[in-house]
Amino acid sequence: MEIETMLRAYMPESEGMQAELAEAMRYSVxxxxxxxxxxxxxxxxxxxxxxxxxxxxxxxxMEMLHTYSLVHDDLPALDGDTVRRGRETTWRKYGECMGIxxxxxxxxxxxxxxxxxxxxxxxxxxxxxxLHVLAQKSGVSGMLGGQAFDTAHSGDALTADELLGLYEKKxxxxxxxxxxxxxxxxxxxxxxVTILEQAGIRVGIAFQIRDDMIDSAEAPETPGSDxxxxxxxxxxLFGMQAAEExxxxxxEEAIALLRGLSADSAPLQQMIRRMAVRRQ
Amino acid sequence: MEIETMLRAYMPESEGMQAELAEAMRYSVxxxxxxxxxxxxxxxxxxxxxxxxxxxxxxxxMEMLHTYSLVHDDLPALDGDTVRRGRETTWRKYGECMGIxxxxxxxxxxxxxxxxxxxxxxxxxxxxxxLHVLAQKSGVSGMLGGQAFDTAHSGDALTADELLGLYEKKxxxxxxxxxxxxxxxxxxxxxxVTILEQAGIRVGIAFQIRDDMIDSAEAPETPGSDxxxxxxxxxxLFGMQAAEExxxxxxEEAIALLRGLSADSAPLQQMIRRMAVRRQ
Numbered sequence: 289m290e291i292e293t294m295l296r297a298y299m300p301e302s303e304g305m306q307a308e309l310a311e312a313m314r315y316s317v318x319x320x321x322x323x324x325x326x327x328x329x330x331x332x333x334x335x336x337x338x339x340x341x342x343x344x345x346x347x348x349x350m351e352m353l354h355t356y357s358l359v360h361d362d363l364p365a366l367d368g369d370t371v372r373r374g375r376e377t378t379w380r381k382y383g384e385c386m387g388i389x390x391x392x393x394x395x396x397x398x399x400x401x402x403x404x405x406x407x408x409x410x411x412x413x414x415x416x417x418x419l420h421v422l423a424q425k426s427g428v429s430g431m432l433g434g435q436a437f438d439t440a441h442s443g444d445a446l447t448a449d450e451l452l453g454l455y456e457k458k459x460x461x462x463x464x465x466x467x468x469x470x471x472x473x474x475x476x477x478x479x480x481v482t483i484l485e486q487a488g489i490r491v492g493i494a495f496q497i498r499d500d501m502i503d504s505a506e507a508p509e510t511p512g513s514d515x516x517x518x519x520x521x522x523x524x525l526f527g528m529q530a531a532e533e534x535x536x537x538x539x540e541e542a543i544a545l546l547r548g549l550s551a552d553s554a555p556l557q558q559m560i561r562r563m564a565v566r567r568q
Numbered sequence: 569m570e571i572e573t574m575l576r577a578y579m580p581e582s583e584g585m586q587a588e589l590a591e592a593m594r595y596s597v598x599x600x601x602x603x604x605x606x607x608x609x610x611x612x613x614x615x616x617x618x619x620x621x622x623x624x625x626x627x628x629x630m631e632m633l634h635t636y637s638l639v640h641d642d643l644p645a646l647d648g649d650t651v652r653r654g655r656e657t658t659w660r661k662y663g664e665c666m667g668i669x670x671x672x673x674x675x676x677x678x679x680x681x682x683x684x685x686x687x688x689x690x691x692x693x694x695x696x697x698x699l700h701v702l703a704q705k706s707g708v709s710g711m712l713g714g715q716a717f718d719t720a721h722s723g724d725a726l727t728a729d730e731l732l733g734l735y736e737k738k739x740x741x742x743x744x745x746x747x748x749x750x751x752x753x754x755x756x757x758x759x760x761v762t763i764l765e766q767a768g769i770r771v772g773i774a775f776q777i778r779d780d781m782i783d784s785a786e787a788p789e790t791p792g793s794d795x796x797x798x799x800x801x802x803x804x805l806f807g808m809q810a811a812e813e814x815x816x817x818x819x820e821e822a823i824a825l826l827r828g829l830s831a832d833s834a835p836l837q838q839m840i841r842r843m844a845v846r847r848q
Contacts, residue, residue, distance in 0.1 A: 300708045305737060309708060309716035360672060365664035384645035388668060389716045392640060395672065396707035399679045403703040406686075406696030416686030416696065423683040427676035428580045428589060436589035436669045457585060 291323045291330075291347065298348035298401050300393075312382045312390035313397070316359050317352065319373045324495070324563065325350045325466040331559060332470025332484060335551045341411040341473040346418055349398040350466055353426045356394035357435065357462075363387055366439055399423070411475070418469045425465035434458030438519075446520040452493060455522075459499075460492020467491075467556075480549050487545040494538035494564050497522045501531050502568060539564035571603045571610075571627065578628035578681050580673075592662045592670035593677070596639050597631065599653045604775070604843065605630045605746040611839060612750025612764060615831045621691040621753040626698055629678040630746055633706045636674035637715065637742075643667055646719055679703070691755070698749045705745035714738030718799075726800040732773065735802075739779075740772020747771075747836075760829050767825040774818035774844050777802045781811050782848060819844035 299317065302310040326347035333343045362369040362377040363384065370380045379387025402419045409415035424430060434457025446454065467484040476484075500521035505528075523531045539560050546553040546560075579597065582590040606627035613623045642649040642657040643664065650660045659667025682699045689695035704710060714737025726734065747764040756764075780801035785808075803811045819840050826833040826840075 304713075305717035305733060306708050306713035308720040309713060313708070360668060363668065365668055385719050386716070388640060388643065388645055389712065389719065391672075392675065393708050393712055393716070395675055396703065396712055400700075400703035400707045403696075403700040407700055409696075412692060412696060416683075416689075416692060419699075420680075420683040420687055423676065423680035427680045428586050428593070428673050432669065432673055432676055433584075433586035433589060436666070436673070437585040439665050439669065440588040453585060 291326050292318070294344050295323075295326075295348050295351055298345065300397060308382075308386065309389055309393050312378055312386045313393045315381065316378045316390055316394065317355050319375060321351075321355075321373070323351060325354055325462055328463060328488075328491075328556070328559065329466040329470040331556045332467045333474045334470075335549075335553055335556060336471055336474035336476045338474065340475045341405070341409055341414045341418070343470055343473050345401050345405050346422065346469050346473065349402040349422060350462065350469070352394045352398035352401065353422070353431075354462055356391045356398070357431060359387060359391035359394065361435065363391075398426075411473070414473050414475065418472045421465050421468050421472065425461040425468075430457055430461035430465075431459075434461065443518050444520070448525060451520055451522065451525065455493045455496040456489055459496040460489045463492035463495060464488025477550070480551065483545050483548055487542040490538040490542035490545070491560055491563065494535045494542070497531050497535045497538070498564065498566060500524075501528060501535070504528070535564050571606050571631075572598070574624050575603075575606075575628050575631055578625060578632075580677060588662075588666065589669055589673050592658055592666045593673045595661065596658045596670055596674065597635050599655060601631075601635070601653070603631060605634055605742055608743060608768075608771075608836070608839065609746040609750035611836045612747045613754045615829075615833055615836060616751055616754035616756045618754065620755045621685070621689055621694045621698070623750055623753050625681050625685050626702065626749050626753065629682040629702060630742065630749070632674045632678035632681065633702070633711075634742055636671045636678070637711060639667060639671040639674065641715065643671075678706075691753070694753050694755065698752045701745050701748050701752065705741040705748075710737055710741035710745075714741065723798050724800070728805060731800055731802065731805065735773045735776040736769055739776040740769045743772035743775060744768025757830070760831065763825055763828055767822040770818045770822035770825070771840050771843065774815045774822070777811050777815040777818070778844065778846060781808060781815070784808070815844050
């Protein structure tokens with residue numbers, strides 16, 4: 289499945305009253321992102337035979353949710369980033385107002401895309417459960433709750449427990465949900481979905497620690513926004529060496545959990561190992 | 569059904585990492601609002617016998633979506649309003665950052681509340697359809713699309729057609745969805761749902777014209793945000809007298825449509841008539 293093509297098909301058209309909004313939403317989504325979350329979802333779905341409810345709308349919805357979180361995170365009232373992946377951030381290009389609305393649009397459209405499945409789902413019970421997981425893991429007790437804690441305590445010194453709790457919500461919740469939803473749509477049993485949830489949390493924490501390392505390794509004359517905003521990160525608390533070890537340790541813990549699944553997780557394990565050593 | 573109590577039960581708890589976020593969300597929702605949309609949904613549901621899928625989670629979700637739109641609309645990058653219903657707006661009280669995130673939180677939580685029904689719905693097909701209507705009517709081709717057009721063209725002179733198209737999306741989409749969802753959950757047939765959609769559009773346009781009149785009638789020394797932001801409104805285009813007549817005409821058109829329903833719409837007609845002559 290070509291993820292870029294698929295994603296394009298689920299984005300709203302730039303026409304009529306929604307023209308400017310849809311254009312800003314497309315600009316935000318098509319940035320050469322790694323599409324980690326839909327790829328993890330697809331691997332989990334394929335692990336259970338690649339049958340059942342079509343994961344494409346949920347893969348698209350997941351990437352829209354992830355992108356919305358970046359678009360709002362970049363706003364002047366939050367991190368105030370002007371460049372992402374070598375291009376102007378959405379608010380910088382279209383203005384602050386459209387930056388807010390384009391993020392809102394991606395959040396709306398994620399749920400609209402997932403909800404559209406319910407009408408003609410082959411497995412409506414699975415699609416409904418997947419939608420509920422998507423909402424729970426992205427919302428107030430998941431990603432957004434982490435984001436809100438992060439900004440409410442920006443500049444505060446966090447303890448290691450607080451920091452890991454934050455990573456579990458802000459970053460790991462959507463990664464965990466991606467694995468869960470892929471498995472749910474393919475018909476995996478409840479026990480496997482719970483193992484994938486736990487493994488996904490560890491993959492997500494490792495991913496965030498690796499992000500901290502990449503941010504911290506940027507040239508000192510162009511400090512990343514973590515440094516500008518004096519954020520506590522795994523690297524600022526424990527240093528680069530310990531961060532490297534922790535990223536590998538969390539990834540190995542995830543892989544150990546995957547060995548308890550009823551399905552063959554070799555391709556997923558490979559991806560998790562590659563994610564743990566990525567340099568960008 | 570006591571709407572305030574019901575709504576309170578569906579709001580997230582102010583605890584743990586989400587404490588500040590949930591507090592700002594609650595502040596935004598409990599403002600003595602008229603709860604027009606959940607009341608319309610309940611009336612539509614009762615019109616079809618008040619049986620079937622419980623409308624309470626959808627009533628709460630609808631009010632959360634409406635409130636999110638106000639919270640983001642009030643932000644400095646949009647209308648820049650500092651007072652709503654005699655209290656500080658959310659961003660003014662909690663800061664711009666939390667204003668953005670509280671709006672996001674209400675949008676997330678609306679869909680989480682509606683999605684939670686799917687897991688244990690008595691009528692999952694109805695709940696799924698209601699969720700899809702909620703997403704469509706609030707999203708890029710509905711309320712948000714209208715909001716984005718409005719801000720992208722703020723200060724521009726709009727034609728009457730553009731203005732009515734804008735009102736249909738920005739205001740009428742959620743009002744129309746409220747009537748549709750109440751009927752869907754109670755098991756109304758497709759024909760009645762379509763009539764309610766059309767009637768709801770007219771109720772919503774009448775509602776917005778009445779809002780313009782109330783905004784315009786405010787004392788000149790404290791102009792409403794429409795005047796400050798030089799927005800085209802029905803009143804600025806056609807004057808107060810024509811606006812009064814239009815609000816009544818759209819309401820009567822809605823009521824004429826309701827007479828074609830298979831159910832007794834008398835209580836709903838009464839509410840629409842009261843809405844058309846409201847002074848606040």
